Amino acid sequence: MQRPDGPSDARLHVAIIMDGNGRWARARGLPRTAGHKFGVDALKRTVEGASEAGVSTLTVFGFSTENWRRPGSEVSELMKLMKIYVENDLERLARDGVRVKILGRREGLSPDILQVIERAETRTADNAAFTLQVAFNYGGQADIADAARALARAAKAGEIDPEAIDEDMMAGALSTRGEAPDLIIRTSGERRLSNFLLWEAAYAEFVFQDVLWPDYGPQHLKAAIDEFRQRERRFGAVEAGKRAAG
Numbered sequence: 539m540q541r542p543d544g545p546s547d548a549r550l551h552v553a554i555i556m557d558g559n560g561r562w563a564r565a566r567g568l569p570r571t572a573g574h575k576f577g578v579d580a581l582k583r584t585v586e587g588a589s590e591a592g593v594s595t596l597t598v599f600g601f602s603t604e605n606w607r608r609p610g611s612e613v614s615e616l617m618k619l620m621k622i623y624v625e626n627d628l629e630r631l632a633r634d635g636v637r638v639k640i641l642g643r644r645e646g647l648s649p650d651i652l653q654v655i656e657r658a659e660t661r662t663a664d665n666a667a668f669t670l671q672v673a674f675n676y677g678g679q680a681d682i683a684d685a686a687r688a689l690a691r692a693a694k695a696g697e698i699d700p701e702a703i704d705e706d707m708m709a710g711a712l713s714t715r716g717e718a719p720d721l722i723i724r725t726s727g728e729r730r731l732s733n734f735l736l737w738e739a740a741y742a743e744f745v746f747q748d749v750l751w752p753d754y755g756p757q758h759l760k761a762a763i764d765e766f767r768q769r770e771r772r773f774g775a776v777e778a779g780k781r782a783a784g
């Protein structure tokens with residue numbers, strides 16, 4: 539049943555921690571990199587079904603600032619897959635009205651990755667029907683530190699008054715511009731944030747699903763959103779029906 543104060547046609551910002559590629563591969567006696575390849579197919583399916591599920595912005599965690607700790611061969615494979623995904627899908631995404639944004643640190647990425655990121659963002663800059671944000675070389679703490687550094691520089695240069703720094707200004711300096719997800723999903727049964735969207739998650743709802751990421755698809759996204767629709771969000775206030783009572 540729909541909650542009266544939570545209309546089912548509200549367009550959502552959903553963020554997904556796509557986890558479990560390695561375990562999916564191991565269960566099949568395959569190398570971890572095979573899990574990542576099938577994970578890209580799951581991403582394609584999920585993006586294709588997201589709009590119908592009620593999503594207007596989908597933010598996915600593709601590579602964390604801590605994922606550099608993995609073996610070099612796995613890191614190279616993840617870099618390669620990011621490139622292949624953009625190369626194969628950019629035109630279709632662009633034609634479908636999808637705006638692509640890449641979140642995270644650009645430093646540390648190789649020139650060929652930077653080039654595909656640039657191309658994806660430029661090619662889709664005028665699209666507005668749907669936003670796909672890929673967090674790549676992203677860490678919530680790094681993003682907050684980078685934002686703080688940018689504001690400190692601006693203050694030092696006399697461009698902003700340090701006293702004017704508030705939540706809105708801080709949010710504006712983040713690579714997400716502070717856009718908050720309504721719902722954060724993590725697959726594979728793990729129940730942690732792993733440095734994803736720390737600032738933006740302040741009032742997000744969480745849904746944890748046991749499915750391993752390469753098996754994910756629109757039906758799982760719909761199930762997570764159904765669960766989200768049952769939640770009551772308060773944002774620090776009181777229950778919706780009791781607001782007038784005082």
Ligand code: IPE
Pocket residue numbers: 556557558559560561562600601605616726751
């Ligand atoms: C998620 O799957 C993909 C990335 C982190 C890039 P994992 O590779 O973390 O898979 P598990 O957690 O080892 O199963």
Ligand code: IPE
Pocket residue numbers: 555556557599600601602605728730732
């Ligand atoms: C988070 O998953 C990063 C991505 C999904 C890209 P991890 O698999 O790296 O997280 P931990 O290490 O299990 O916390």
Ligand code: MG
Pocket residue numbers: 557558559
């Ligand atoms: Mg993992």
